Amino acid sequence: MSSGLLGRVKAGWRAFQGWRRHRPFGAGMFLLPASAVIGLPPYASFRLGDVVLSIRTMGGMSALLIAALLLICAVSLWSRPQYRVAAGVTAILVSLVALVSSNLGGFLVGTALGLVGGALAVSWAPPTADERDGDEEGGSGPSRTRLAGVAVLLVGAVVGAPAASPSASAATTAVPSGRVWVLTASVLHLTGLRYHGVSTTRVGGVEVEVLRFTANRIDITSLVQVSELVDGHLGRITAPPGSVSTATGQPIELLTLRLKGTLSVLGLVGLPVDFTPDRPPPLVLPSLTFTDVTVVNTDLRHARLTIPAAKITVT
Template identity: 30%
Template sequence: MLLKRPRPSLSPSLSPPFARQRRRLRTWRRTRPFWGGLLIVLGGAELLLVPLSPLTVLVSLGPGGIAAIGIGAALVVAGLSLWFLPQARAYVSVHALLLSVLSFLATNLGGFLVGMLLGIAGSALAFGWTPLPAGAAPGATGGQDPCEHEAHGSGPRALAAVLPVLLAAALATGAPPARAAGGPGGPPTATRTPPSVATSLFAPQGFTFAGVTEVATADGPLRVLVLKMHAASLADYRLRTHDGHEEYGLAATSLELRGNVTLYLTKFSGCIEGLLCVTFSPDGLPAPPVIPPFVFMTRVSAEQALVTSDLIVTDGLRLEAS
């Protein structure tokens, strides 16, 4: 009769090497949006490496290369912030998403799309990540992944899954053209030539891109970008227009637009956060669908077909003619 000897248990000294360090790393990783931060760091690193690569024929270390270095470094910092400051994940992930989208315009096609897509995917994962419930300790779930409870939620994770799809659709096709305006329910008829507008600071609140439409003019419909916001503050506002041989100018030290503000623009350019300068037009790449409320633009110039607002408040208004 053969007796089966009991299998000896492993003592702590016989445990696999680095087991304690692996457990600590796993616990640390599960308490923060680790994978989202990793993808953002990889995307930023790729944007940094492209202008520094030996591909001198394909990559130019000019304004696009300098912007790639700046955006890449900012994405790396954002990814590390998600690791070490997980409580600020919503704020950081939105910033990283905006920088990733802008890299397509300001750099070498977003690092030939690789860095941009990594940044977008990482931002979506970080935005949809949620911490453990209060009182739940990692590793105390009976062998179950402590993050598995999040799979049944449909809030932030659903938004994170849909966000890249909506963003890609906006980048690829923009918003569908709407009917020509000027009829019932539409904006009034615009002038033949849109006035030029310049301001040193443009600070919107609740800024959204409402698509591309057409406004009626005496020479026919005019394609415009439609930008909507709750309010906007403009500093050193200057408007130039001409009617026949006369040119008129309107200037103000400050201009406040409040309540249901809608801008109809044929061209819009400026420097986001005073650093990254971009230009949008109806026939080019449209503005991102949603702009975070803390974003402002400097050195703004635009061709403004129409503007509507519930209230306009100015300071130091001057009318000039030449």
């Protein structure tokens, strides 16, 4: 009898472990106490002997609303993990709002718990295929915390700048259709951005999956772009450090194999992201800023790229 009960307990624990690994469970565990710490103080009373203490300060209704939002975010992380980035960003924002609207965010403790929970939600990534296979075989699988949050990238097309190489004319076609080209920048700011999902294109005669984005304008600081030319040579376009290159179009269409960098959240928090067709962005806002960006693309359409004092070389 005891061995049968122990077996059921072990089976239940393994089922729970599998369920937990497929959602940002730890993030929800931070948001639940954050909700309580922020929501309860304005309504709490404490008795010390014959003396009753009540914390009836500002923010009663706002504390209740923020606590409810944090609770909803925690529940959604467990029940709808595909919306983890939206829930995580919401938790971060309302935890910051609690600082000025609800007793210093539950005397700073609630805000701290909310920020940690929100960051964990944004950073969580679902198990890979290998990890899922490991779960099915009874293995625990490695834990993952990939910081990510939202978005995308681009650039390169018509260069209106002086050449610095005898072969500069060949490099003006530095964004060939169906060829891989790599953009790096210290800052990348995109406006009018939209993510259209995973698409397919051909690279070197092979069909590959890509992320498809459109944007109205792209500002690139300290641009460096390397692309493969038709004859097998590499074309390199470099802008002066600190200069801002711009890409405009109505809209610009970009096919991306990989976007890696740091996403700036309100200019306060940097979240490392690494988006690929296997790990697409769960949420893309209309305006995004990345720093220390590397973007691998295969195609760019309907764009005009202006690079101040560009240096073009072919190797």
